[in-house]
Amino acid sequence: MKKKILFIDPVYNDDFCDTISEYLDNVKRSDTDIEVISLGKKPGPEHLEYRCYEIMAMPDIVRMVKEAEESGYDAAIIGCFYDPALRACREVAEKMVVSAPAESSLHIASTIGESISIIVGRQKWMPEIKETIHKYGFFDKVVSIKPLGMGVLDFQKDHEQTLKRMRRAAIEAVEKDGADVIVRGCTAELGFFKELQNELGIPVIDVSLAAFKYAEFLVDLKQNMDWTHSKRAGYQSPPSEEMAAFRLFTN
Amino acid sequence: MKKKILFIDPVYNDDFCDTISEYLDNVKRSDTDIEVISLGKKPGPEHLEYRCYEIMAMPDIVRMVKEAEESGYDAAIIGCFYDPALRACREVAEKMVVSAPAESSLHIASTIGESISIIVGRQKWMPEIKETIHKYGFFDKVVSIKPLGMGVLDFQKDHEQTLKRMRRAAIEAVEKDGADVIVRGCTAELGFFKELQNELGIPVIDVSLAAFKYAEFLVDLKQNMDWTHSKRAGYQSPPSEEMAAFRLFTN
Amino acid sequence: MKKKILFIDPVYNDDFCDTISEYLDNVKRSDTDIEVISLGKKPGPEHLEYRCYEIMAMPDIVRMVKEAEESGYDAAIIGCFYDPALRACREVAEKMVVSAPAESSLHIASTIGESISIIVGRQKWMPEIKETIHKYGFFDKVVSIKPLGMGVLDFQKDHEQTLKRMRRAAIEAVEKDGADVIVRGCTAELGFFKELQNELGIPVIDVSLAAFKYAEFLVDLKQNMDWTHSKRAGYQSPPSEEMAAFRLFTN
Amino acid sequence: MKKKILFIDPVYNDDFCDTISEYLDNVKRSDTDIEVISLGKKPGPEHLEYRCYEIMAMPDIVRMVKEAEESGYDAAIIGCFYDPALRACREVAEKMVVSAPAESSLHIASTIGESISIIVGRQKWMPEIKETIHKYGFFDKVVSIKPLGMGVLDFQKDHEQTLKRMRRAAIEAVEKDGADVIVRGCTAELGFFKELQNELGIPVIDVSLAAFKYAEFLVDLKQNMDWTHSKRAGYQSPPSEEMAAFRLFTN
Amino acid sequence: MKKKILFIDPVYNDDFCDTISEYLDNVKRSDTDIEVISLGKKPGPEHLEYRCYEIMAMPDIVRMVKEAEESGYDAAIIGCFYDPALRACREVAEKMVVSAPAESSLHIASTIGESISIIVGRQKWMPEIKETIHKYGFFDKVVSIKPLGMGVLDFQKDHEQTLKRMRRAAIEAVEKDGADVIVRGCTAELGFFKELQNELGIPVIDVSLAAFKYAEFLVDLKQNMDWTHSKRAGYQSPPSEEMAAFRLFTN
């Protein structure tokens, strides 16, 4: 059964869409069709390190998810490790499933390991990431969160340098913190997990891939057992007349 | 020392601004100036029961907070019990403090009582409210969250009926759940706390007033000790050139 | 890529193997081969309600997992909601992944809902099930665990009666406890989830199916990203000479 | 509206009363009258580092609170970071509010920051302080508790030395532990917060000031909304005849 | 090896000393000598339901423990379920061990059962009892705390009535809350545990006996392995000159 999946890179440029797309293509199921889009090229945040940037992107993420559902997609992925607007997207999606990197990677990491270390960019991110971990229930599994002292836009500047810092943090996570699985806590940290994984001999979770594979999995559950976001409480959809009256999807 | 405070009713109509204004005037410090505004009259959510509605309002809340700071306000209050965009507002506010109803009322309630019951509108709200309670650290103090089976817009429809349901829930909270303080978990539930408080003989927290008095308190702390939102981690402000480049405050 | 999966019904009779097999066949991926076996027909526990019964079955479960790996299986499933011997099986499996019903169903349930109710057989089961929920990190998501007052062997006696009790418990879970997803906490409760799900309008997780689909997912992760049980700490394999010396796999 | 507030320095000498008094005068509201007294000059503990010292002071604290209420005070502050006798004082105070440094400073710190580090005197204090943090609900916000290796009486001996150690601990709290707000966990550590705050660029909470400003705030809440300690459960007052029969206030 | 143990009934009358004494005699080890005393007959609290009553008794408890140690006792028991002054008593005891009812009974109950229900007198007690449970680490084991609506002095008024209410609460604890062990949370509830235990078929912990047997056990550990209260941190003793200067033991 076909699975049409949309990966949203929630920033206002297309710089990484092709890279992500290739990247996902390598690991997709044969019955999956994947498309990667950004929020467009109008001016707006080009990364979401700050909560106020996230918020600027959120209405567009919600609208894009709604459109995706109407275009027949089976799943949408919100490609940022803060999982921005996840509950809102699940509210507006009535037939489609929605996945996000932090949720997906923590479910996977806590299944294949028991002591998770998350490598992040800057200390600034930590309060929000800690909240997320708590919310999903994985606080006791996370043995450390390690900032590299690099912003999102720094990651791709000097790959050599990035990989070097990441390696150092990962080794410390394993030896000092006792981690048995590493989560690279940023969708911008593309393309390094394989090397690191081979070097360290433990799983290194790329969070974009995690969200993508989890999306496939959720679609599979829906197609076969009709298990999908419950509409009873937190993911309840608003009345459609109200959404129209409030101009939710018309900007 | 003067305290200029802005109360933002984060919906797209002015229906309650005057009522809230009068209401706050009764309890303000003599050195406080208060103004109440909504997000304006353009089409948009008239209540924020759904996360997707919250998200639509958030960019305007953030912008309004930024403008308030530039106009010389000392504090802004985000008048919704979900505390929408609180972290983002604290990021963009560099001189001003920001308060919100859930945070404020839980700090107060857990100081004057030890077993809190929160009366909310609908079961739909509960997952997000539970997350908030956890985030602020008050989970072990909350003995019950009691939905009335009413939406935000229902509260003001039939005051008699609303008060009746609220009274029933509150009595059960005290007698069955052992609550010694009640939090009315919605800013729309204006005007009932005094009656209920007198009847029950225990404090009943009106969350709009709580957020307002907490804002005054935070301004006082800032004016006297320079204690205000730390800019070191979660509330760090983005670089101003970046905010400009990303068009954060120009819609 | 082919996925060979073994479902172990960890009891000493084959009574349910065919039923389970049919049942899984309906929901499997096209690239999955599934086989269902029990622990054989020698005398031994025919259900695992007691911890001492579990323990009697555990060495055979571990041996069977080891054999499965040697026969080229990609995954094994331990078909009991206590997840018996899960860590031990992951220790001995060096190439294969292992899944189990409680872990799998709680990961799924906490993704598609936020307030889980688990319907179990008897109060006797509850301490061990609570421990499991805590261990996996989902304690705050579980709003109730509801015993039906029925043992494992009672479930299939009178389907009409079982379904009736289950329905009553599920309705109470939704209306009184605020559940938005139901987990039927026993692998013996086969065949009822669809009806209940349709009636209630919320997801009802069959835990055998959950474990099976999660196994497929874990194999997929391994085949594509080489993400699999970390051998660094808790799932570390013993030295093979020691296992031989200790006669681990020769009874 | 006038606010008469009593600050109790719960030790048996008046050495610090004048200093504290001046100190509070600088930050008080214009409508606040403040008086600072100790437990008197009879022999007794001159600091409360040990629980057995606290206990010796507690009956006098309770009596002093009762007298303060009868003399028309609106609030009493118990000036020790262990918050000694707080519940007992709230029981006997029927019209007055009572605040204490740990409770007050943690409420404030967790509002203006998200990662709190508490600087204390000696490791001896830590178990009781940890209990307090847990009790108030702020355990997850506290990233470190750092003992200086100094007793209460050492703090004022060599200001230079004290400030030096405090600075070193604070810098480590920020850089290594990721703190974005510092709480100086002792009322005896008077007079250093401003320097430290300016140096570090993050809020440094003086716990005596915190308790004082929180007391003003609580009085304000009582005067305007009649929100004050609930008498329903933990803060219930004993029957007055029984207190008389048990000679609670006559030593 | 002889074990001299002092049971302190921390109230200002001797009414129950003989009863307690007889009661403990029945269950003591052959090598134990037990003495039961109260705080004397001077006016003071005759029960400790209120925190302010506890506090009045605490200095005398501490002094009595110190004297007991000097008289050669091996252990002292503080006979009240609030465990008043436990840390302080352990500070001043340098050779002796100290036990208390809540700590002792919760350690025992959580070993012989897994789901504890505590039957208490009045809702007033609950916040302090909850704090205690948290502090000792048993929060997740306690499935309910059930107030009988009776004060300490009511328990012995009408034994028939007390037993009746206690039975009703206990049955509800077992059937509705799933308790498998009952703790009777008051030292004044003497003499009922056997009947209730026989009726219910599950252990019913009398908290005075629990504290007594735990004291014997702690003395045994000290005599044989020299395991006793660590003097490194929370139970550190003050310098003896300081205690003398502060008149800790001379009233």
Next chain:
Amino acid sequence: MKKKILFIDPVYNDDFCDTISEYLDNVKRSDTDIEVISLGKKPGPEHLEYRCYEIMAMPDIVRMVKEAEESGYDAAIIGCFYDPALRACREVAEKMVVSAPAESSLHIASTIGESISIIVGRQKWMPEIKETIHKYGFFDKVVSIKPLGMGVLDFQKDHEQTLKRMRRAAIEAVEKDGADVIVRGCTAELGFFKELQNELGIPVIDVSLAAFKYAEFLVDLKQNMDWTHSKRAGYQSPPSEEMAAFRLFTN
């Protein structure tokens, strides 16, 4: 009253039985008879560092406990710090009590100290030990778990070397982690606690002795108050006919 106690060394050789026996004899009550046996000399695990080894030993542990009960023992001790098969043994024991090292030592350590450090062999053990600590409720008391980098079989190889590493870890636990009590988390680490205890000046818990003394204590509670494992829920015994039909005790 006589107390017949069986200590089971759950490995397949008798190498340590005599040593353990002598060791326990030194600290036993005068009314205690102690016997130490292993699981026999047939091939099988000689240590239980891996969960799969534990599982191989569990059925024999359960059978041995059953036999002990039938031979008139009052208590059995499962001599491994993972507490293998503890719940199962309590299920099959209908008159006898069962104790185990982790449970016993954590109850004792958290009574005589407040900040526990556990010294273990290898990082491999940590996930299972953490689960155990959580299960028993002592997570907040444990300030560190420190692996020595030594397997069970290494401990007795070079006593000098073992003691040296243990000392270094213990000193770090006290000075850096703030521990006030040490638990040596392995039953194989025999014979060192006294030296270490004297050197460090804080209690050092030998977990075999802890389990033994706790067993004596539990027998005492049973003999005097009839407090013993509740048969209501988790420790419920299976029906005896079913155990016979399932061949639980006949291998």
